[in-house]
Amino acid sequence: xxxxxxxxxxxxxxxxxxxxxxxxxxxxxxxxxxxxxxxxxxxxxxxxxxxxxxxxxxxxxxxxxxxxxxxxxxxxxxxxxxxxxxxxxxxxxxxxxxxxxxxxxxxxxxxxxxxxxxxxxxxxxxxxxxxxxxxxxxxxxxxxxxxxxxxxxxxxxxxxxxxxxxxxxxxxxxxxxxxxxxxxxxxxxxxxxxxxxxxxxxxxxxxxxxxxxxxxx
Numbered sequence: 001x002x003x004x005x006x007x008x009x010x011x012x013x014x015x016x017x018x019x020x021x022x023x024x025x026x027x028x029x030x031x032x033x034x035x036x037x038x039x040x041x042x043x044x045x046x047x048x049x050x051x052x053x054x055x056x057x058x059x060x061x062x063x064x065x066x067x068x069x070x071x072x073x074x075x076x077x078x079x080x081x082x083x084x085x086x087x088x089x090x091x092x093x094x095x096x097x098x099x100x101x102x103x104x105x106x107x108x109x110x111x112x113x114x115x116x117x118x119x120x121x122x123x124x125x126x127x128x129x130x131x132x133x134x135x136x137x138x139x140x141x142x143x144x145x146x147x148x149x150x151x152x153x154x155x156x157x158x159x160x161x162x163x164x165x166x167x168x169x170x171x172x173x174x175x176x177x178x179x180x181x182x183x184x185x186x187x188x189x190x191x192x193x194x195x196x197x198x199x200x201x202x203x204x205x206x207x208x209x210x211x212x213x214x215x216x217x
Contacts, residue, residue, distance in 0.1 A: 078186035101161035146178015
C-alpha cells in the first residue's frame with residue numbers, strides 16, 4: 001500500500017535538511033567553520049570626514065595603520081610647538097629652588113623638569129628622524145594654549161615665598177591645561193603612532209599634575 005506524502009511533510013523534511021547542512025558548516029563551538037581563522041573579530045574603522053566607517057578584520061585594521069603611519073602636518077606642528085611649550089615650563093621650574101616658599105612646590109617643579117626635559121629631547125629626535133626641523137622658528141604664543149605672557153613671567157621672576165608659590169601654581173595649571181588641549185588635538189588630527197604615544201604620555205602625566213596642583217592651591 002502506498003502513502004502519499006503531504007505538502008506539509010515535505011516542508012518539514014526540507015527544513016530539517018537545512019538545519020543539518022547549517023550545523024555541518026559549524027565547528028564544535030557553533031561558530032562558522034572558518035570564523036576566527038583569519039585574524040579574529042572584525043573592527044569598525046572610522047572613515048575620514050564625510051566618509052562612512054568600514055568593517056575590517058583585526059589583521060587588516062592593524063596592517064592599514066602600520067602602512068599609513070606617515071606624519072602629517074598636525075604631527076609636525078605638535079612636535080615643534082610642544083618643544084617650545086615645554087621649554088617655557090622649564091624656564092618657570094628653574095625659578096622654584098631659589099624662590100618658592102613651599103617644599104611641595106619645589107618638589108613639584110623638580111618633577112615637572114625631570115619629565116619635560118627628556119620629552120623635549122625625544123621630540124627633537126623625532127623631528128630629526130622624520131626630516132623635520134627640531135630648531136624651527138618660534139611660534140606665536142597665541143597659537144599655543146596655556147603659554148604665560150612675558151608680563152606674567154616677569155612677575156614670577158621677582159616673586160618670593162608664598163607669593164611665588166601661588167603664582168607658580170596658577171601659571172603652571174594653565175600651562176598644563178594648554179598642553180593637554182594640544183595633545184588632545186593632535187590625537188584627533190595627527191597620523192603618526194609615535195606622536196600619538198607622546199601625546200598620550202603628556203595627557204596622563206599633566207592631568208595628574210593638574211589635580212595635584214589644584215589641591216595645593
